Amino acid sequence: MTLLKVKNIEKHYAHRPFIFKRKLAAPALQKVTFSLQEGECLGIVGQSGSGKSTLGRIILGIERPTDGEILFQGVNLYDTTSQQKKLIRRDLQAVFQNSYHSFNPKQTIFQILEEPLLNFEHFSKTERQHKVKELLNCVELESKIAEKYPSQISGGQQQRVNIARALALHPKLIILDEAISSLDMILQKHIIQLLQTLQKDLKLAYIFISHDLQATSFISDRILVMQDGQLVEEIKKDEAFKHPASLELYNAILPCHPRERTNNNTSY
Numbered sequence: 001m002t003l004l005k006v007k008n009i010e011k012h013y014a015h016r017p018f019i020f021k022r023k024l025a026a027p028a029l030q031k032v033t034f035s036l037q038e039g040e041c042l043g044i045v046g047q048s049g050s051g052k053s054t055l056g057r058i059i060l061g062i063e064r065p066t067d068g069e070i071l072f073q074g075v076n077l078y079d080t081t082s083q084q085k086k087l088i089r090r091d092l093q094a095v096f097q098n099s100y101h102s103f104n105p106k107q108t109i110f111q112i113l114e115e116p117l118l119n120f121e122h123f124s125k126t127e128r129q130h131k132v133k134e135l136l137n138c139v140e141l142e143s144k145i146a147e148k149y150p151s152q153i154s155g156g157q158q159q160r161v162n163i164a165r166a167l168a169l170h171p172k173l174i175i176l177d178e179a180i181s182s183l184d185m186i187l188q189k190h191i192i193q194l195l196q197t198l199q200k201d202l203k204l205a206y207i208f209i210s211h212d213l214q215a216t217s218f219i220s221d222r223i224l225v226m227q228d229g230q231l232v233e234e235i236k237k238d239e240a241f242k243h244p245a246s247l248e249l250y251n252a253i254l255p256c257h258p259r260e261r262t263n264n265n266t267s268y
């Protein structure tokens with residue numbers, strides 16, 4: 001079943017002053033259209049500035065598009081009742097690159113994971129304690145980490161806490177924007193495997209935004225390639241790195257050829 005429909009999304013940022021005359025900035029997104037099925041992982045790749053994060057923010061409702069429409073489970077994101085908005089906020093979660101900055105440094109990991117439960121659920125204190133333990137277990141962290149502060153745990157552990165927080169309300173879709181890019185290869189591999197297990201167990205859908213085509217093609221069922229605010233190509237999982245046209249794009253995006261990276265033993 002279709003979970004998300006993105007229809008003709010346009011995003012134009014305000015005109016930029018340019019010495020004597022005002023210059024019109026190129027649109028950040030142009031006629032972006034695609035859909036996502038329940039439980040599907042869709043990869044989005046493209047050069048820096050191609051519009052990937054803008055698209056993610058618009059789907060999350062952090063920014064409004066200049067034009068176009070987004071339907072989540074058939075509901076128009078920009079024409080909803082407050083009750084529908086609350087349900088969508090539960091079902092649609094995000095994990096960004098720098099997890100540390102998304103935490104309140106004065107909160108313990110327990111308080112960070114308890115927060116969505118306090119905002120959306122009517123659990124007792126004991127139920128919340130049980131749920132936080134379950135969430136930490138889900139992302140393979142020991143429960144004693146709950147007493148620590150974000151600054152007292154590693155980058156990989158912080159990103160796991162971030163994923164646990166996104167899972168707290170049993171969402172249907174998680175947007176991962178460069179969520180593993182700052183981690184080393186071994187941690188990236190662990191987190192990708194963890195995401196795949198969670199996807200299967202919890203029937204989650206992901207939008208996986210990344211510069212890393214190898215990681216993206218490993219986790220994604222389908223990949224959309226963005227260039228200058230437009231979707232220019234769609235690649236099926238097994239076709240990644242085979243299409244001559246895609247390879248041309250890959251070479252422009254990647255620091256080195258995908259085959260070289262595979263030879264370097266960095267495959268997942």
Ligand SMILES: Nc1ncnc2c1ncn2[C@@H]1O[C@H](COP(=O)(O)OP(=O)(O)OP(=O)(O)O)[C@@H](O)[C@H]1O
Pocket residue numbers: 013014028046047048049050051052053054055211
């Ligand atoms: N708030 C903003 N105001 C003005 N222009 C913006 C704003 N946010 C993004 N842009 C512009 O929109 C375009 C797309 O930016 P975006 O951050 O979506 O790219 P990206 O593909 O995520 O890049 P990266 O891979 O570097 O994260 C860029 O030209 C950027 O300068």
Ligand SMILES: [Mg+2]
Pocket residue numbers: 052053054
């Ligand atoms: Mg970005």
